[in-house]
Amino acid sequence: MKTVLVKHVTSNGSTIEETTVLFYSLHSFTKKLAKHVCNPREPWQRILPGDSVEYWCTKVAGQPPIWRGSEADRQSAYDTVAQVIAAQLTEAAGAPRYIAYDEWLPGESRQHETGRFYLGNSGLIMVSRHHRVISAFFRQVVPSEAFTDAWAYLKRKSMARSASARKARPRSRCGDYEYYDREFWASPPLDGSVARAIYEQESGPVDGAVSRPDVQQVSQLRVHVRGLRESRHE
Amino acid sequence: MSDVKAQLVREHLILLEKYVAYWEEPALRPESMHNDDVAYELLLHAGHHMRFSGDFSILDLLKKRSFQEREQLVGGVFRLLVDARLAEQAEALAQEAMTDDSAGEEFEQYVYERDNVDVVLRVATYVGHEVLNLSREVDSLFFAARSAERALDRVLEEYSTLTALHSETVLFLREHIWRDPNKADRWWSVKLEKMRDELDAPFEFEWKLKKAVEQEVIEKSLGTSSATQYPGLPAAARSSENVTSVRAWVADLLEKWRSIQQPGLTPALGGASSELKEFRLAPRDLAEGHATFTAYAVIDDEAGALIVEFFDEDLGLQKLPWIGFASLVVRSGDRERRYPIDPGDGVVEIGLGDVPGSPGVCMEVQDDQGNRICRLEFDGP
Numbered sequence: 001m002k003t004v005l006v007k008h009v010t011s012n013g014s015t016i017e018e019t020t021v022l023f024y025s026l027h028s029f030t031k032k033l034a035k036h037v038c039n040p041r042e043p044w045q046r047i048l049p050g051d052s053v054e055y056w057c058t059k060v061a062g063q064p065p066i067w068r069g070s071e072a073d074r075q076s077a078y079d080t081v082a083q084v085i086a087a088q089l090t091e092a093a094g095a096p097r098y099i100a101y102d103e104w105l106p107g108e109s110r111q112h113e114t115g116r117f118y119l120g121n122s123g124l125i126m127v128s129r130h131h132r133v134i135s136a137f138f139r140q141v142v143p144s145e146a147f148t149d150a151w152a153y154l155k156r157k158s159m160a161r162s163a164s165a166r167k168a169r170p171r172s173r174c175g176d177y178e179y180y181d182r183e184f185w186a187s188p189p190l191d192g193s194v195a196r197a198i199y200e201q202e203s204g205p206v207d208g209a210v211s212r213p214d215v216q217q218v219s220q221l222r223v224h225v226r227g228l229r230e231s232r233h234e
Numbered sequence: 235m236s237d238v239k240a241q242l243v244r245e246h247l248i249l250l251e252k253y254v255a256y257w258e259e260p261a262l263r264p265e266s267m268h269n270d271d272v273a274y275e276l277l278l279h280a281g282h283h284m285r286f287s288g289d290f291s292i293l294d295l296l297k298k299r300s301f302q303e304r305e306q307l308v309g310g311v312f313r314l315l316v317d318a319r320l321a322e323q324a325e326a327l328a329q330e331a332m333t334d335d336s337a338g339e340e341f342e343q344y345v346y347e348r349d350n351v352d353v354v355l356r357v358a359t360y361v362g363h364e365v366l367n368l369s370r371e372v373d374s375l376f377f378a379a380r381s382a383e384r385a386l387d388r389v390l391e392e393y394s395t396l397t398a399l400h401s402e403t404v405l406f407l408r409e410h411i412w413r414d415p416n417k418a419d420r421w422w423s424v425k426l427e428k429m430r431d432e433l434d435a436p437f438e439f440e441w442k443l444k445k446a447v448e449q450e451v452i453e454k455s456l457g458t459s460s461a462t463q464y465p466g467l468p469a470a471a472r473s474s475e476n477v478t479s480v481r482a483w484v485a486d487l488l489e490k491w492r493s494i495q496q497p498g499l500t501p502a503l504g505g506a507s508s509e510l511k512e513f514r515l516a517p518r519d520l521a522e523g524h525a526t527f528t529a530y531a532v533i534d535d536e537a538g539a540l541i542v543e544f545f546d547e548d549l550g551l552q553k554l555p556w557i558g559f560a561s562l563v564v565r566s567g568d569r570e571r572r573y574p575i576d577p578g579d580g581v582v583e584i585g586l587g588d589v590p591g592s593p594g595v596c597m598e599v600q601d602d603q604g605n606r607i608c609r610l611e612f613d614g615p
Contacts, residue, residue, distance in 0.1 A: 031334070035326075043266065127339050134336040139343060145264060152249065153346065159238065160406030188248045197255050197262055221295045222254050228289075229247040232240065 001025070002079070004086040006093045008100075009180050020089065021132040022082045029078050032135060037081065042138040043146060047084050047122050052077075085136050088120035089128075095121075096180040099158045103129065117154050123147035125154065151189055198226070239410045242286045250279035250292070270317075273310030278350055281357035288412030296361045305369055308362030311354055312375035320347060321385035328393040342400035345426070348390060349404045351383055352422040387422075391429075398433040401426045529610055542582045542610075544575075560602040562610075575599070 002022045007015050023029040037044045038057030045053050056077055092098055098118040118126040123146025127135045139149045158177040179185040190198070253276040256263045263272065280292050296307070324344035331337035358376075365372050390397045408423040529544050542562060562573045562582045575582045597610040 028334070028336075031330070035330070035337075035340075127336065135339055137340055145267065148249070148252075152245070153343065155245070156346070156407065157342070157403050160403040163238075163406050163409075164402050188245055188252075190248070190252060191264075194252050194255055194262055197259060198251055219254075219258060221292070221299075222251070222258065224295055225247060225251045225254055225292060228283075228292075229244070229251055232244040232247055 002082040002086065004089060006090055008093055008098075009096050011178055018131055020128060022085055023078075023133060026074050026078055029081075030074050032137075033077060033081065036135075036137045037077075043122075044138070047088070047120075047124065048080065052080060085124075085126060085133060088122065088124050088136075089118055089126055089133065092118035092120050092126065095184070097121075097184055098180050099154060099177050099185070100180065101158070101161065101177045117158070119147070119150050119154060121147070123150045125150050145191075148188060148190075151185075155185060236410065239286055239412075242407070242410060243283060246279045246283040246286065250276065250283060253279060269306065270310035270314040273307045274314050274354060277307065277311055277357045277361065278354045281353035284357070285353060285411050293357060293360055297363075301365065301368075304362050305365045305372055308358040308365055309369075309372045309375055311358045312372065312379035315351065315355075315379040315382050316375065318382070320344060320351070320382060321389050324386060325389045328389060328396055331393075331396055338396070338400060341396060342403065344386070345390065345397055345400045346403050348386055349407065349423055349426075351386065355379065355383065394429045395433060397426070398429040401430045405430060561600050563598045563600055565596045565598070 001024070003019050004022065005017055006020050007017050010016055023032070033056065036042055037048070037053060056073065097120075098116050100114055100116045102112045103115045113130040115127075115129045118128065120126065123138055125137055125139065126133055138146050139153055158179070162177045253272055256267065256272045257276050260269075277296075280296060284290055284293055296304070299307075324341070327337055327341045327344065331341045359366065362372065366376055367373075404423050404426055408427070529542050560575060562575055564571050564573070573582045599607045599610065601607055
């Protein structure tokens with residue numbers, strides 16, 4: 001299996017390099033491929049080259065997508081997807097844009113290993129456990145902006161697990177979650193044009209942007225939501 | 235307002251502001267986002283804001299929007315829920331999650347989304363009450379969306395163990411809703427909490443006992459009390475002044491545990507008589523074609539059973555719900571008993587009274603044809 005050298009930031013601010021393996025086996029990768037890459041709701045075509053998704057996957061209307069490639073295709077599919085995931089992983093770790101946690105191993109040894117959720121710049125969520133990527137997927141439950149949706153999902157999940165770890169629930173196997181970087185995980189990310197649309201109504205054009213002539217009137221709803229949001233920012 | 239609740243309210247307001255901007259200014263949207271998607275996100279974040287803050291003002295403003303706009307908003311939400319085919323996708327993932335631990339991470343999305351569906355449908359019916367009464371098209375979409383919701387419910391209930399295992403995020407969020415969660419019994423998360431409680435019940439006692447025994451050991455070794463560390467202890471015992479009551483409670487638990495033990499069992503398991511332990515079972519004579527695994531055995535005194543669970547060593551000790559393992563056969567001399575291994579969670583329960591005394595206890599894992607996959611031997615704690 002392909003490995004990738006990923007640079008991570010540690011809690012004390014220093015950087016460490018770790019080798020991460022991509023998937024357990026070709027078999028487990030193909031299962032993931034059929035489920036995620038072939039899922040029309042997941043925007044893999046944005047990050048994979050050319051028409052590879054159409055080539056690997058058979059889509060029948062009303063049916064779940066299936067893998068149609070040959071044995072030989074598996075290896076080439078793995079090589080292509082692994083390369084893209086490696087790039088997303090390196091980018092997410094370098095940004096940094098990931099959440100790390102310690103997971104206790106079964107038994108009484110009290111050994112623990114690190115798990116991480118990475119958020120790629122495309123909105124791809126990569127799950128790694130014990131230095132191995134076990135899954136990579138886009139949140140596809142409802143079509144939405146993959147990046148913001150993935151941010152919200154990972155944030156809620158990590159908040160919940162941290163709280164559970166603090167309560168020491170019987171099934172809790174994870175310790176506290178560490179956010180890298182903290183600033184990125186503190187507030188939902190906004191696309192530049194949206195942020196401008198929201199903020200220029202408060203204080204005029206920002207960063208030299210030209211005020212949009214189409215926004216003639218701000219609705220009562222927007223004014224109200226903005227007022228509530230501002231009161232929460234303090 | 236607690237920090238977490240304030241944080242949730244603030245985050246939903248930021249997202250709501252963004253989706254209101256998308257709704258009112260379609261030019262700002264990414265190309266892939268359609269009207270229905272924006273309607274769903276807008277009502278979802280408006281609903282979550284109300285849920286955590288108790289403030290209905292945003293929903294009331296949405297209610298004042300024109301009939302046509304509300305028709306687009308709520309109709310879009312219902313249409314999206316019907317098209318999303320959540321139940322089918324959740325079922326496919328649930329089946330895979332039974333044999334692949336990593337799929338559990340993905341299945342969790344559906345437990346989380348079920349809660350979102352609950353919120354968005356409530357908000358849509360609140361905001362679009364008038365629309366539902368007057369627009370036949372939206373009304374029929376509403377019924378289709380409710381059917382999709384019920385279909386997802388059926389899947390989550392069918393795989394209730396899996397659902398409960400991945401309920402953490404939703405139950406955490408439920409703790410922070412604006413009113414007393416116990417009185418908010420209309421939320422779907424109440425059903426989820428029941429599933430989780432059913433799942434945890436057999437483990438609760440074992441966990442408390444383990445913590446209490448650890449506590450006793452710490453106290454003995456340090457000569458101090460750190461009773462406040464363990465939230466599993468009764469409230470009265472949490473205070474450091476109540477060391478005596480902690481000890482009494484521990485003694486009571488240990489007595490209860492000892493009383494159900496069978497003579498001869500403890501030496502066979504290699505544990506001291508006053509401790510609850512997790513035992514490692516080492517596989518021998520592993521047949522070809524099967525990955526290496528480790529079995530752990532725990533005495534569950536409340537269920538009166540020895541619970542054996544299988545973990546895959548090749549997958550970094552992931553829990554192994556392996557369909558290839560059909561039964562566990564326990565032999566002692568001429569006696570032989572067969573216990574089915576749950577293909578869903580890879581767990582087998584052996585009644586304590588049925589486990590033969592030591593020595594000579596022998597366990598075999600067999601496939602569905604009765605072929606021996608391997609022999610298990612206690613390898614000590």
